[in-house]
Amino acid sequence: MNEAALLSVFEAAHQLALKHQRPVVAVSSRPAPNLDPLVLYETHRQGFFWCAHSPGLALFGLGCAWQIEATGPQRLAEVNRHWFALCADAVIDGAHPPLLLGGMRFDTQQPCAPHWAPFADASFHLAQWLLSEDRDGRWLRCQCVVEPGSDPAALARASVAAHQQLFASPRSLASHPEVIERTALPAPQWQAKVANALQAIDSGELSKVVLARHIEYQLDAALDSGAVMRRLHERRNSSHLFALHRAGSCFMGATPERLLSCREGHLSTHALAGSARRAPTSEEDQQVGAGLLADPKELHEHQLVVQTILQGLSGIVSDLQAATRPELLKLATVQHLSSPISARLVEGCSLLDGIQALHPTPAVGGLPAATAMAFIRRHEGFDRGWYAAPVGWLDARGNGDFLVALRSALMTPLHCHLFAGCGIVQGSRPADEYEETQIKLASMEQALHLAPR
Ligand SMILES: C=C(O[C@H]1C=CC=C(C(=O)O)[C@@H]1O)C(=O)O
Structure with a gap:
C-alpha cells in the first residue's frame, strides 16, 4: 500500500471530520x-478470522482502528446507531466499504465469569487491515477513523507500519499442550438437569429449553489457535468458521448455524434444530437421516424454531418465506434438520434489528423465550459468555452475516472451555440428550487434539 495514496484518502476524511466535528471512517482497498486469509490467521493468531459459505466469504482482520462496545439488552441498537453515524460520511477509495466485525454475550443478565471478562456484552472492531476473499477475488482494505484532532500524515504512516506487520513471520509456539485436568459436570448430574427441564415442560411452564454443558481443560501450555483453525477448516463440511481474539483469549468455532445474513436488503436464515449422529456407512447414514426426518419429537422441536423465527421477523420484513419441510444438514459427527427462510427487510430496518428480533432463537434458548432464559440462568450452572450468541460482520451499506456461535471453544492462555447443548422438549430422554452433546463436542475436541494424560 502506498503511503501517499492513503494520505489523500485520510486527508479527505479529515476535511469532513473538521466540517461535521465528528469522527469519519476512511477505507482504501x-x-x-x-x-490468503487462513494462512494470515495461522501466522498471526490474532484479530478476526471468518470463513462462511452460501454466500462464500473468508475474512482476516488485524489491528483495531475503532472499537464499538455496548452493554445491556439494548446493546445492538446502540452498536447500530454508533456504526451508521460513523459511516455517514465515509470516504471510500475503491469498491469495498468499511466493515465491522464482532459478537456479543448470549445473556447480558447472567453474571460474567472471569474467563469471559475480555468479551463484552457487545464488542465490535473495525480492523485496521482487512483481507477478504469471495467470488470477486482477494482484496485488502486499509480502514481508519479520522477525528477532527487527528493528523492524517501520522495516521497514514502508522497504517503503512501496520501493513508491514501483516507480513511478519509466524511466532513459534511450544509443542503440543498436555491436559493437566479436565473438569465437567458428571453425566448423571447433567442428566438430572434435563429431568428437571422435563418436569417444567410437563407442568406447562415451558414448551422447550436448550440446556448446555461446559467442559474446562487446564493445560500446561497455550494452544495454537492457528493450527486448530487449520484442522477445523480441513473438516469443515457444512460448517462456518470463526475466531475472535480479545486480550490474549480466543473464541473460535465451526458452527452449522447461520442466524441471519443480509445482502442488499435480502435476508436469509434457517431454522436449525433436531439432531442425529452420522453413521459409518452411507447406507446406515441415510437410514439415520430418514429416521430424523420422520421423528415426531425432533420435528416438533424443529417446528417450534421455524414458527418463532417467522414470528420474530414478521415485524421488520416483507416476502417472508419458509421451506415447507426440513432438509438434512450433514456435518462431520452430527446431522440436523434445517429449514431455509428468506425475506426482504422493510425500509428503515437493519440487519441488527433482525438479530435483535431473533436472538435467542429456540434453537439455543427455548419457549416461551423469557421463561426459558430464566430457567437457563437458574439451572444450567455456568456462564455461556459468547457461546450460542451471534458473531459476525456488518458493512457500511447494511450488508452483513451473523452466525450462532455453536460448536465453539474459548481458549485462554492455559485453559480451554468447550460448550455444547441440546433442545429439550416433551419426549426427550436425558441419556440420549447427553449422547447428543458428546457428538456435538467431538469435532471441536478432535480439532483441539486434547487428550488426557
Ligand atoms: C445448542 C446447540 O445446538 C442447537 C443447534 C442445532 C441443533 C440442536 C438440537 O438438535 O438440539 C440445538 O438446538 C449446540 O450445538 O450447542
Missing part, C-alpha cells in the same frame, strides 16, 4: 491475489 487494493487487490491482494497473493494473500
Whole structure:
C-alpha cells in the first residue's frame, strides 16, 4: 500500500471530520491475489478470522482502528446507531466499504465469569487491515477513523507500519499442550438437569429449553489457535468458521448455524434444530437421516424454531418465506434438520434489528423465550459468555452475516472451555440428550487434539 495514496484518502476524511466535528471512517482497498486469509490467521493468531459459505466469504482482520462496545439488552441498537453515524460520511477509495466485525454475550443478565471478562456484552472492531476473499477475488482494505484532532500524515504512516506487520513471520509456539485436568459436570448430574427441564415442560411452564454443558481443560501450555483453525477448516463440511481474539483469549468455532445474513436488503436464515449422529456407512447414514426426518419429537422441536423465527421477523420484513419441510444438514459427527427462510427487510430496518428480533432463537434458548432464559440462568450452572450468541460482520451499506456461535471453544492462555447443548422438549430422554452433546463436542475436541494424560 502506498503511503501517499492513503494520505489523500485520510486527508479527505479529515476535511469532513473538521466540517461535521465528528469522527469519519476512511477505507482504501487494493487487490491482494497473493494473500490468503487462513494462512494470515495461522501466522498471526490474532484479530478476526471468518470463513462462511452460501454466500462464500473468508475474512482476516488485524489491528483495531475503532472499537464499538455496548452493554445491556439494548446493546445492538446502540452498536447500530454508533456504526451508521460513523459511516455517514465515509470516504471510500475503491469498491469495498468499511466493515465491522464482532459478537456479543448470549445473556447480558447472567453474571460474567472471569474467563469471559475480555468479551463484552457487545464488542465490535473495525480492523485496521482487512483481507477478504469471495467470488470477486482477494482484496485488502486499509480502514481508519479520522477525528477532527487527528493528523492524517501520522495516521497514514502508522497504517503503512501496520501493513508491514501483516507480513511478519509466524511466532513459534511450544509443542503440543498436555491436559493437566479436565473438569465437567458428571453425566448423571447433567442428566438430572434435563429431568428437571422435563418436569417444567410437563407442568406447562415451558414448551422447550436448550440446556448446555461446559467442559474446562487446564493445560500446561497455550494452544495454537492457528493450527486448530487449520484442522477445523480441513473438516469443515457444512460448517462456518470463526475466531475472535480479545486480550490474549480466543473464541473460535465451526458452527452449522447461520442466524441471519443480509445482502442488499435480502435476508436469509434457517431454522436449525433436531439432531442425529452420522453413521459409518452411507447406507446406515441415510437410514439415520430418514429416521430424523420422520421423528415426531425432533420435528416438533424443529417446528417450534421455524414458527418463532417467522414470528420474530414478521415485524421488520416483507416476502417472508419458509421451506415447507426440513432438509438434512450433514456435518462431520452430527446431522440436523434445517429449514431455509428468506425475506426482504422493510425500509428503515437493519440487519441488527433482525438479530435483535431473533436472538435467542429456540434453537439455543427455548419457549416461551423469557421463561426459558430464566430457567437457563437458574439451572444450567455456568456462564455461556459468547457461546450460542451471534458473531459476525456488518458493512457500511447494511450488508452483513451473523452466525450462532455453536460448536465453539474459548481458549485462554492455559485453559480451554468447550460448550455444547441440546433442545429439550416433551419426549426427550436425558441419556440420549447427553449422547447428543458428546457428538456435538467431538469435532471441536478432535480439532483441539486434547487428550488426557
Ligand atoms: C445448542 C446447540 O445446538 C442447537 C443447534 C442445532 C441443533 C440442536 C438440537 O438438535 O438440539 C440445538 O438446538 C449446540 O450445538 O450447542
